Amino acid sequence: MELSTSIAEMSMIMSQTQVQQQVGTSMLKKAMDTSSELALGAIEMLDNSSAQTFAGDIGAIFDARA
DSSP: OOHHHHHHHHHHHHHHHHHHHHHHHHHHHHHHHHHHHHHHHHHHHHHHOOOOOOOTTTTTOOOOOO
């Protein structure tokens, strides 16, 4: 194998590796953005929920007998 062929092959391999890293980074960023959106949606849903609360001791004691 000639030196020029070897250099050309290494150049192509390095270029392909760089593209693979860029794609991986882009996919990771997209996954992080999606996770962030889902988390914010869950927090918003919890904040906006009108959960019914009971006054006094209702539900404070749970008597479980089989």
